[in-house]
Amino acid sequence: MLVPKCGWVRFRLSRPVPEGVKSYRVTRDRSGRWHVAFAHLPDPVPGSGDGSVVGVDRGVAVSAALSTGELLKVPGLTPGETRRLELLARKLGRARRGSRRRARLKAALARLRARQSDRRKNWVEQTTTTLAREFDVIGVEDLNTRGMTRSAKGTLEHPGRNVAAKAGLNRGILASGWGALVERLEHKAPGRVHRIDPAYTSQRCSACGIRDREARESQARFRCRSCGHAGNADVNAARNIAHETRLIFVCAAAGPAVAARGRPGLPGRTNREPQPVLLS
Known part of the structure; x- marks a missing residue:
């Protein structure tokens, strides 16, 4: 070349x-x-052609939970590589600025971080290709990733709160590849990816539809106090996303009269009056 x-x-x-x-x-x-x-x-990835719908819930502990029950995790550094990264970071803090030793340490740290980034990009490519090939419609949460990963430091006059915890959350979100996952899905499956309002998807039971903020017992455990349904909390949210995506297609097929009853794209609540019963 x-x-x-x-x-x-x-x-x-x-x-x-x-x-x-x-x-x-x-x-x-x-x-x-x-x-x-x-x-x-490149050409778009063809779907399965059977009208299948999948919901994807993105998280930190679990990078992506599917409505099928599958839990996906971004591969990171091995324990040995993580210890080496921490050791190099401590050595870099003690190295004199402008020295050759500091330059070598910075290069070693960059190689480890590049390895972690390569694994995350490879996971995103493989996951998005699989989703675009196995499903016709893909529902994801409409999250403002850039706003969610803003720093909480604030200013000298108005300092932020829980800055260290927010910084850790930001690193977890960025390490999970939230933005890259949706971006590559829209590239490979154009017109088949739908962004769903994330409100109450983690509080609503996917079995009975009851919304209860106390139903999520822990980060990974969901138990409905109404119907007794229990399972993984991220999978429950992914199934709610898939259900919302199906409703959009039902409304689109039924016409604008159905969609006009409620919020855009979803049917509203229908109240039925009691009917008299004829006794013989």
Whole structure:
């Protein structure tokens, strides 16, 4: 490949380059690796064709819970790599600024963090391809990820509260790849991904529909006090998302008269008057 101002450069193809692609971009990541990216718009991933619907609930402890009951987790660093990361961070704090030792430590830390980022990106690609191929319609929560991961430090006049806890939550959200998961789903399954209002999806029972804020006993446990339904809390929320997605298609098929009764896209409550009973 001929790179301007550099000359001919040998590189390794990680996948075949489509025919007719001429534009490319050469970048260098923070770990010192060089990459060549070719500009090409891939074709959408075809769905299953059977009208199947799946709900996806994103979390921190569980990166993605599906309405089918499957729990998905982003692979991170191994325990050994995590200990090495902490050790390097402590050494970096003691290294003198501008020294060669500090530069070597920063490069080693960058390589570990790049490895973690590569695993997260690979998980996102594999998960989104599987979801786009196995389901026709995919429902996800309409979350403002950028707003949810804002810092809580505040200002000197108005300092924030629980700054350390909020920083840990932000790291967990970013490490789970919430934004990348939905973004790649919309790229691979255009028109088949629907964003659902996340209000009360974690408090509503997927079996009877009763909303109870006390039903979630813990982060992972949901138990309905009305019907006795119990299960994983994230799976319960994913099933509520899938149910909301199905209602959107029911309203779309029934016409605007049904959708006008309630909130946009969902049928409203129908009150029926008591009917007289004829006794013989």
